[in-house]
Amino acid sequence: MTAMDVMHPEIQDGCTRRTVLITSAAGVVAATLPLAGGAAPAADTAQVAPLAELTLRINGQPHSLTVDPRVTLLDLLREHLHLTGAKKGCDHGQCGACTVMVNGRRINSCLTLAVMHDGDAVTTIEGLGDPKKLHPMQAAFVKHDGYQCGYCTPGQICSAVGMLDEMRRGMPSHVTRDIAVRPLFSDEELRERMSGNICRCAGYPNIIAAIREVVEKTAGAAA
Ligand code: FES
Ligand code: FES
Numbered sequence: 001m002t003a004m005d006v007m008h009p010e011i012q013d014g015c016t017r018r019t020v021l022i023t024s025a026a027g028v029v030a031a032t033l034p035l036a037g038g039a040a041p042a043a044d045t046a047q048v049a050p051l052a053e054l055t056l057r058i059n060g061q062p063h064s065l066t067v068d069p070r071v072t073l074l075d076l077l078r079e080h081l082h083l084t085g086a087k088k089g090c091d092h093g094q095c096g097a098c099t100v101m102v103n104g105r106r107i108n109s110c111l112t113l114a115v116m117h118d119g120d121a122v123t124t125i126e127g128l129g130d131p132k133k134l135h136p137m138q139a140a141f142v143k144h145d146g147y148q149c150g151y152c153t154p155g156q157i158c159s160a161v162g163m164l165d166e167m168r169r170g171m172p173s174h175v176t177r178d179i180a181v182r183p184l185f186s187d188e189e190l191r192e193r194m195s196g197n198i199c200r201c202a203g204y205p206n207i208i209a210a211i212r213e214v215v216e217k218t219a220g221a222a223a
Contacts, residue, residue: 049069049070050069051066051067051068051069052066052067052068052069052115053065053066054067054114054115054117054118054119055118055119056114056117056118056119056120056121056122057120057121057122058077058081058083058121058122058124058127059083059122059123059124059126059127060127063081065080065114067080067114067115069113069115070113071114071115072109072110072111072112072113072114073100073102073107073109073110073112073113073114073116073117073122074088074091074098074100074109074110075114076114077100077109077122077124083124083126085124085125085126085154086098086099086100086109086124086125086154086155086158087151087154087155089151089155089198090110091110092110092111093110094198095155095197095198096108096152096155096156096196096197096198097151097154097197097198098110098155099155099156099158099159099162099196099197100122100123100124100125100158101122101123101158101162102117102120102121102123103120103121104121104123104162104165105162105166106158106159106161106162106163106166108196123158124154124158125154125157128157128158135157136214136217137157137160137161137164137210137211137214138157140211140213140214141153141156141157141207141210143210143213144206144207144209144210144213145203145206146203146206146207146209146210147201147203147206147207148201148203149200149201151200152198152199152200152201155197156194156197156199156207159194159196159197160194160207160210160211160214163190163193163194163211164211164214164215164218166193167184167185185212185215187208187212190208190211190212190215191204194207194208194211
C-alpha cells in the first residue's frame with residue numbers, strides 16, 4: 001500500500017470517485033448532444049395500431065367498417081356513424097348514458113371496443129322508434145315526463161327495454177339474494193335493475209312510472 005492509497009482509500013485499480021463521476025457526466029452530455037455532422041435525431045418510434053375491419057348490423061342495417069382497434073363502440077356509433085343518441089356521460093361505465101343493446105342485451109357502449117362486436121346486432125335509441133312511431137317505452141317516457149334535460153334519456157330507455165326483456169327471460173337482478181324477498185315487478189326491483197342509469201336531474205319517480213306503465217301494459221297483453 002502506498003502513501004497515496006492511504007490518503008485516498010477509495011482508489012481501486014486506478015479508479016476514484018472523481019473519475020467515475022467525470023466519466024458518467026461525459027456520457028450523459030454525449031447522449032444529449034446532436035450527432036456529429038448535424039445528423040437528425042432518431043425518428044419517433046411510436047407504433048400506429050393497424051386498422052381492423054368489422055361488420056355490424058346497426059338498427060337493422062349492415063355496416064362494413066374499417067376502424068382503429070382502440071375505438072369504443074360508443075365512439076364508433078357517435079363519431080363514425082353519427083348516431084348521437086347514445087350519450088357520453090362519464091366514459092367509464094358509471095352513468096349508463098351510453099347504454100345500447102347488443103344482440104338484445106343492454107351494455108355500456110363506452111366500456112367495450114367496437115372490434116369485439118364483429119357480426120353483432122346493435123340497437124340504439126334511433127333504432128327503437130322515431131317521432132312518428134315511438135316505441136312504447138319512448139311513448140311512456142313522454143307521457144310521464146320521464147326526463148328533464150334529456151341527457152340520460154336514450155340510455156334510460158334502452159336500458160328499460162333491455163331490462164324488461166331480461167325479466168321476461170327470468171334473468172336475476174344484480175342483487176340476486178334480494179329477489180326472493182322482492183316482488184318481481186315492484187318499484188324496488190325496477191329501481192334496482194335500473195340502478196346503472198344515473199339521472200342528474202333526479203327524474204327517477206317519473207322514470208319508474210313510465211317503466212311501470214309499460215310493464216303493466218305488457219303484462220295485460222300477455223294475460
Ligand atoms: S358514458 Fe358509458 S357509462 Fe357513462
Ligand atoms: S333528465 Fe337530465 S340527466 Fe336525466
